[in-house]
Structures are given as C-alpha cells and as structure tokens.
Amino acid sequence: MSTPPRISLARHLNDQRPEGSFSTQLTASPDALDIRVEGVGALPARMYAADAKKLKAVAGPAHFGRGTETLHDTDVRDTWEITADKVTLGGVEWDATLGQILTEVRDDLGLPYGSTLTAELHGLLVYGTGQFFAPHQDTEKADAMVATLVVVLPSAHSGGELVVAHAGQTRLHRPVDSRLTFIAFYADCRHEIRRVRSGHRITLVFNLLISDAQVGESAPDDVLASLIADHFATPAQPRWPQEQTTTPSRLVVLLDHEYSKHGLSRGQFKGHDAERVSAIRAAAERTDCRTAVALTKIHETWNEGYDGYAGDLADTETVLSWWQPVDEDCEEIALRVAESEICAPTPTVSLNPYESEYTGNMGNYGNTEEYWYRRAAVVVWPQARDFAVRAETDPVRALEDIAERLHDADLAMRTQSAIDARAVPLFVRLAPAGAFSPCLKVASSVDDTDLATRLLEPFSIASLRTDDAPHLARAAQRHGMSWVSEIVASWLSRHSFASELHDDWTQATLPALCDRLRAEGAADVADLVATRLHAMLLAFVRRSSSAGNPPSRRQDGYRHSAPTAAVILAECDDEALAEFRSAVAENPRDVTTLLLGILAALPQDDPIAIALAEDTTVLLERRITELTRRHADWSIAFDGCGCDLCGRLERFARSSESTRTEWPLKKDFRLHLHREIDNAELPVDHTTIRTGRPFTLVLTKKKALFTRDAAARRQATKDLAWVAARR
Numbered sequence: 087m088s089t090p091p092r093i094s095l096a097r098h099l100n101d102q103r104p105e106g107s108f109s110t111q112l113t114a115s116p117d118a119l120d121i122r123v124e125g126v127g128a129l130p131a132r133m134y135a136a137d138a139k140k141l142k143a144v145a146g147p148a149h150f151g152r153g154t155e156t157l158h159d160t161d162v163r164d165t166w167e168i169t170a171d172k173v174t175l176g177g178v179e180w181d182a183t184l185g186q187i188l189t190e191v192r193d194d195l196g197l198p199y200g201s202t203l204t205a206e207l208h209g210l211l212v213y214g215t216g217q218f219f220a221p222h223q224d225t226e227k228a229d230a231m232v233a234t235l236v237v238v239l240p241s242a243h244s245g246g247e248l249v250v251a252h253a254g255q256t257r258l259h260r261p262v263d264s265r266l267t268f269i270a271f272y273a274d275c276r277h278e279i280r281r282v283r284s285g286h287r288i289t290l291v292f293n294l295l296i297s298d299a300q301v302g303e304s305a306p307d308d309v310l311a312s313l314i315a316d317h318f319a320t321p322a323q324p325r326w327p328q329e330q331t332t333t334p335s336r337l338v339v340l341l342d343h344e345y346s347k348h349g350l351s352r353g354q355f356k357g358h359d360a361e362r363v364s365a366i367r368a369a370a371e372r373t374d375c376r377t378a379v380a381l382t383k384i385h386e387t388w389n390e391g392y393d394g395y396a397g398d399l400a401d402t403e404t405v406l407s408w409w410q411p412v413d414e415d416c417e418e419i420a421l422r423v424a425e426s427e428i429c430a431p432t433p434t435v436s437l438n439p440y441e442s443e444y445t446g447n448m449g450n451y452g453n454t455e456e457y458w459y460r461r462a463a464v465v466v467w468p469q470a471r472d473f474a475v476r477a478e479t480d481p482v483r484a485l486e487d488i489a490e491r492l493h494d495a496d497l498a499m500r501t502q503s504a505i506d507a508r509a510v511p512l513f514v515r516l517a518p519a520g521a522f523s524p525c526l527k528v529a530s531s532v533d534d535t536d537l538a539t540r541l542l543e544p545f546s547i548a549s550l551r552t553d554d555a556p557h558l559a560r561a562a563q564r565h566g567m568s569w570v571s572e573i574v575a576s577w578l579s580r581h582s583f584a585s586e587l588h589d590d591w592t593q594a595t596l597p598a599l600c601d602r603l604r605a606e607g608a609a610d611v612a613d614l615v616a617t618r619l620h621a622m623l624l625a626f627v628r629r630s631s632s633a634g635n636p637p638s639r640r641q642d643g644y645r646h647s648a649p650t651a652a653v654i655l656a657e658c659d660d661e662a663l664a665e666f667r668s669a670v671a672e673n674p675r676d677v678t679t680l681l682l683g684i685l686a687a688l689p690q691d692d693p694i695a696i697a698l699a700e701d702t703t704v705l706l707e708r709r710i711t712e713l714t715r716r717h718a719d720w721s722i723a724f725d726g727c728g729c730d731l732c733g734r735l736e737r738f739a740r741s742s743e744s745t746r747t748e749w750p751l752k753k754d755f756r757l758h759l760h761r762e763i764d765n766a767e768l769p770v771d772h773t774t775i776r777t778g779r780p781f782t783l784v785l786t787k788k789k790a791l792f793t794r795d796a797a798a799r800r801q802a803t804k805d806l807a808w809v810a811a812r813r
C-alpha cells in the first residue's frame with residue numbers, strides 16, 4: 087500500500103524544518119549592566135555569599151502559578167524572590183546590549199524576521215544551596231508573551247542547571263563564568279532549575295513580548311501544494327478490508343508549540359511553527375483551499391508494554407475544540423476529526439500530556455495508560471467543500487451563512503447549496519436547535535423543491551416562530567401550496583395533538599404567526615396552518631369520545647386542550663366552526679368539559695363564544711335530566727365494545743333493579759370484563775370467586791353510584807348557571 091499523502095506531508099514539513107530552536111543561550115560582558123535593589127543598593131558585577139545574604143534579607147519566598155492560583159510550596163519551587171518593582175536596571179550600554187541580544191534571540195528561536203521582542207522584568211531570584219524549581223511551564227502572563235528570558239548573573243555556584251524540554255528533546259543550559267548569561271526559551275516549553283549544590287545562583291527573569299509578528303508570506307512550495315492536493319483526492323485507507331472510504335474533507339496539521347486562543351488569533355507562531363503555517367497557507371491558496379487556526383484536544387490510550395517491550399497505541403481521539411478561519415471570527419466548536427485527516431510532523435506521544443491516567447487490571451485488555459494533550463493546528467479544506475466542512479463544524483452557522491448570501495440572490499451559492507449532497511443529510515441527522523430558521527431561509531431561496539423538503543422535514547412545529555412568517559410565505563410562493571401543506575403536516579405530526587409542546591406552540595405562536603402571514607399577503611398559508619390544526623382538533627374530539635377512553639382521562643384531556651381549541655377556532659372561518667359544532671353534537675360524552683373550557687378562554691361577546699354557549703346549554707340541560715335519578719333506580723349508563731359479553735354487562739348495568747349477579751366465566755372473558763368495567767370507571771365491584779370450574783365473576787353495583795351522580799348533577803347545574811350568566 088502506498089504511503090498516504092498526509093504521512094508524506096508530515097515528513098515533508100519535517101524536512102523543511104528551519105533552524106529555529108526552542109531555546110538559546112548568549113552572553114555579554116557584566117559591565118553592560120548596573121543593577122540597583124531597593125534596600126540593598128548597587129550590586130557588584132560579581133557577587134559572593136555576603137551579597138547573596140543582603141539580597142535574601144530583602145527577598146521573599148517565591149510563589150508559582152497554577153491555573154489562576156498563585157501558590158507557595160517548597161516541594162515545587164524553593165528560591166528567594168525580589169519583585170521587579172524593587173529592581174532598577176541601568177548602565178550606559180544596557181539598552182543597546184539588550185536590544186542586540188533580543189534580536190539574536192528572535193532569530194535563534196525562529197521568530198519572524200521583522201518582529202520585535204521586548205523584555206519585561208519579572209523579578210530577581212536567588213537560589214541558595216539545595217534550592218531549585220521543579221519542571222513547569224511558564225504562564226503566558228500577557229497576550230503578547232512568547233518566551234522567557236533568564237539572565238544568570240556572575241556568582242560562583244555548582245548545580246542549578248536550567249533544563250528545557252520540547253517535543254521530545256531536552257537541552258541543558260549552564261552559565262558561562264564571569265559573563266552575563268542570557269538563556270531564552272519558548273514559554274510553553276517545560277523547564278526546571280536543578281538543585282543548586284554549592285554557592286548561589288542569582289538570576290533576573292524577564293517575560294519576552296512580541297510585536298509585529300504577522301506570519302510572513304512564504305514562497306509557494308510546489309511539493310507541499312501537490313501533497314495537499316493529493317490528500318484531498320485520495321480516499322482514506324480502509325481500517326478493515328471491505329471498508330468503503332471517502333476522500334477526506336479536511337487536513338489538520340498539528341503544530342509543535344502550545345498557544346493561547348489569543349496568540350493563535352494574532353498569528354504569534356513560535357519557532358518553526360511560524361514557517362510551517364505560512365508555507366501551508368501559501369500552498370493552500372495555490373490549491374484553492376481555505377485555512378483556519380485551531381485548538382485540538384487529543385486523547386490517547388496506550389496498552390502497557392511488558393517485559394521491556396514498548397506498549398502500543400490502542401486508541402486515539404482528536405477533537406477540534408476551537409477554530410478561527412482566516413479573516414473570520416473565532417468560534418468554540420466540538421468536532422471529532424478522523425485519524426485519516428491528521429498530519430502530525432511531530433508525533434503527539436513525544437509531547438507533554440496535560441493529564442494522564444493509569445488503569446490497571448482491565449481483565450482481557452491488560453493495563454492501559456491514557457494521556458490527554460492540547461495541540462494547536464492549522465486546518466485546511468478545499469474551497470469547493472466549504473459548505474460541507476462548515477456544516478459539520480457548526481451546522482447552524484453554516485446555514486445562516488448560506489442564508490445570508492442567498493438573500494443577495496447569488497446564483498452561484500444557490501446552485502452550490504442545491505448540489506451539496508454531502509451537507510444536507512447532516513442537517514437531517516442533527517436537526518439542531520436554532521437550525522430551523524436558516525433552513526427555512528435556504529429552503530425559501532432554492533428552486534430545488536426536493537432539497538427544500540429535505541432541509542425542513544426533520545423539524546417540528548415547535549421550531550416555527552412568528553419571525554419566520556415572511557420566509558414561510560416566500561417558501562410557499564416558490565414551492566406551491568401543496569408543498570407547504572405537506573411540510574406543515576409533517577411538522578405537526580411530530581407531537582400528538584393534546585401534548586404539552588403542541589399546546590404551548592399553538593397558544594403562544596399561532597395567533598401572532600397567522601397575523602404576520604396575513605400581513606405578508608400569505609393569508610392562504612395562515613388558513614392552511616389553521617385548517618390543519620382544526621382537523622387535528624376534530625380528530626381529537628372523536629378520539630376522546632370513544633367508549634374505551636376512561637371518563638376521567640377524557641375530561642382531563644378536554645380540560646387541558648380547551649385553551650388550545652379556543653385559539654384554533656379563533657383562527658378559523660364560519661364553516662370550520664360549524665364543522666366543530668357538529669363534531670361536538672355527534673360526540674357528546676363529557677364534551678361539555680371542552681366547551682366550558684373554550685368559553686372560559688374567549689371573551690363573552692365573541693361570536694364563537696355565543697354560538698358555543700348555545701350548544702353547551704343544550705348539552706348541560708340534557709345531562710342534568712340524565713343524572714336525575716329516581717329513588718332506588720340502580721341503572722348505570724354503559725356501552726361496551728360491542729361484543730356479546732359487553733352486551734350482557736350492559737343489560738345488567740342498565741337494569742334499574744338488578745344490583746348483583748354471578749357469572750361463571752373462563753379466564754379470558756373475566757379479564758375482558760374487568761378491563762371494560764375499569765375503563766368505563768363503572769361504580770361496580772367485580773371480584774372472582776376462585777372455586778369450581780370455571781371460576782365465578784361476581785358483579786355488585788356500588789351505593790356510590792347515587793352520590794356520584796348527585797355530585798355530577800350539582801356541578802352541571804352550576805355550570806349551566808355560569809353559562810347563562812355570561813349570555
């Protein structure tokens with residue numbers, strides 16, 4: 087199998103590695119610098135134990151930073167510190183000497199030619215015998231801080247070496263006796279001050295700040311450009327024999343140094359990262375690709391080696407957590423990238439993880455070690471796949487972007503979104519909150535009705551807001567009324583009619599949405615939405631009234647959906663109202679609960695309220711008559727499922743004399759009757775006597791039937807009076 091282009095690319099970038107290093111060491115004559123310390127006075131060019139003693143007398147124990155905290159712990163850092171405000175640097179030649187040193191440091195570290203470094207004194211440190219600073223990274227205190235500069239002052243000592251590590255390499259810095267020794271290193275490199283064995287190590291520590299650090303233009307690199315083009319043209323290597331792979335959507339080139347978001351935004355690249363970034367950008371431009379700077383989180387799981395064998399990489403996951411495309415705003419994202427999209431000139435394993443975890447005894451899996459890293463990266467993707475790449479990274483924003491551009495009726499964009507088959511299925515899968523409006527905007531602007539359907543179908547009515555009205559109107563114009571009708575039907579079908587979401591949407595949004603649609607000249611769309619909901623309302627009434635629906639559940643449903651029904655009826659025409667009235671007349675069971683709720687939700691003088699009040703009155707009067715029970719009348723209204731057994735139960739229930747009956751019945755029949763009685767909430771005791779074959783079902787009417795009906799009658803009478811008072 088041939089080498090994947092991304093691997094050749096990593097090798098190529100390594101070959102191109104410029105001379106820039108992660109640390110450097112220079113010296114100057116001690117005469118170049120005069121130092122005064124408050125409380126001590128001028129320091130001699132060469133210091134001895136007595137000078138160190140004086141310095142310690144005005145110094146405090148040094149602290150170190152961890153996250154946002156400042157800590158003191160002599161197991162981590164054991165040294166004396168004099169803060170910068172107590173130290174004055176001077177000398178006729180000092181500025182010139184430092185300026186020269188900083189230019190050399192810039193070039194040695196491989197920082198862009200043309201950029202300027204400035205040194206900001208952080209403090210003066212005194213390490214006595216046994217003192218040290220454990221391995222650590224310096225916090226980049228200012229946005230522009232790229233490196234740390236240490237000036238070791240002439241003072242005899244042994245030990246106290248400064249060791250700097252980066253990307254698997256370490257370098258040991260020992261000062262040059264009787265000179266000022268300048269050691270500079272990138273602030274993200276781990277470094278330590280080894281224990282001082284004798285004498286005193288005395289240093290000045292500076293933060294190095296960079297300005298004018300824009301990445302320079304690189305001469306186009308033909309090899310790089312053709313490798314990038316190959317990467318996007320070559321399907322990923324299959325991970326198992328039959329795997330169907332596609333060509334990668336992006337290339338993620340991992341950088342070697344660590345950066346803050348701010349540093350990346352400002353293009354403050356360190357060492358050979360700077361060259362790499364500019365070379366990649368130049369090559370990307372030549373291959374019609376776009377680029378972004380990004381931050382990644384990498385999680386590696388290693389199987390532990392045994393018997394001296396190295397472990398192997400069991401699993402790795404890389405997530406882009408933040409990015410900033412060129413000339414655009416930055417954005418927090420969360421996108422998993424495939425291994426086949428990653429180019430790592432420096433392997434992640436040779437860097438320092440920010441967290442690690444060892445898991446022993448994993449049964450079959452052996453022991454594993456897990457590591458987490460943060461790495462900066464440059465992301466490259468073909469202009470032609472811009473939409474798909476952005477859609478995956480941030481679907482909502484990508485759509486908004488397209489929607490914006492479509493607004494200008496940009497024909498090119500229109501065709502692009504229409505043909506971009508890679509992206510649309512993604513929205514359908516994600517249907518993220520917030521994507522609805524941009525999807526609707528796009529759908530209202532493309533001629534491809536099929537694409538419009540695919541974009542909008544996955545959503546529910548709950549996503550449709552009043553502000554979407556103009557776009558819905560436009561989409562209706564473009565794709566036709568039967569298209570809107572289908573789309574609206576599918577949005578509405580996502581929730582059942584009396585569900586909370588449905589109710590909330592109808593009550594909060596429907597009236598204003600219909601108003602807006604009418605104002606936009608799309609009354610037909612408003613009517614369509616209202617008609618669809620009206621049809622759902624009628625179906626709900628029919629469904630609710632079925633005999634199998636327990637009365638208490640039916641009443642609850644009616645009580646809940648009455649305000650929604652009122653809103654729907656208010657949007658409908660006379661014909662629709664007439665239909666509703668006849669549906670109510672045909673399905674009278676408990677429907678007064680619905681009607682009373684609707685009346686309560688409407689103003690008294692509303693024509694709908696007036697019409698429905700009439701129906702309510704008729705139904706309540708009829709109900710009061712039904713509930714008026716003669717003394718010792720034991721009849722109970724019941725209609726069963728229509729089967730013979732239910733017929734027999736109905737005769738028993740409706741009989742005004744019969745109060746108890748015993749039916750020897752097989753188990754299935756008994757079960758059916760138990761269920762029917764419970765469902766209808768009949769005031770009838772139903773127990774089984776478990777003797778003989780078959781067992782006997784005993785039905786006994788409960789006295790509660792009299793109190794129950796009396797209470798219902800009182801309530802109906804009250805309701806009737808309430809309706810009358812409103813008229």
Ligand SMILES: O=C(O)CCC(=O)C(=O)O
Binds near residue numbers: 219277289
């Ligand atoms: O003392 C030094 O040389 C450097 C100390 C250091 O690493 C720091 O202040 O962060």
Ligand SMILES: [Fe+2]
Binds near residue numbers: 222224277
């Ligand atoms: Fe440090």
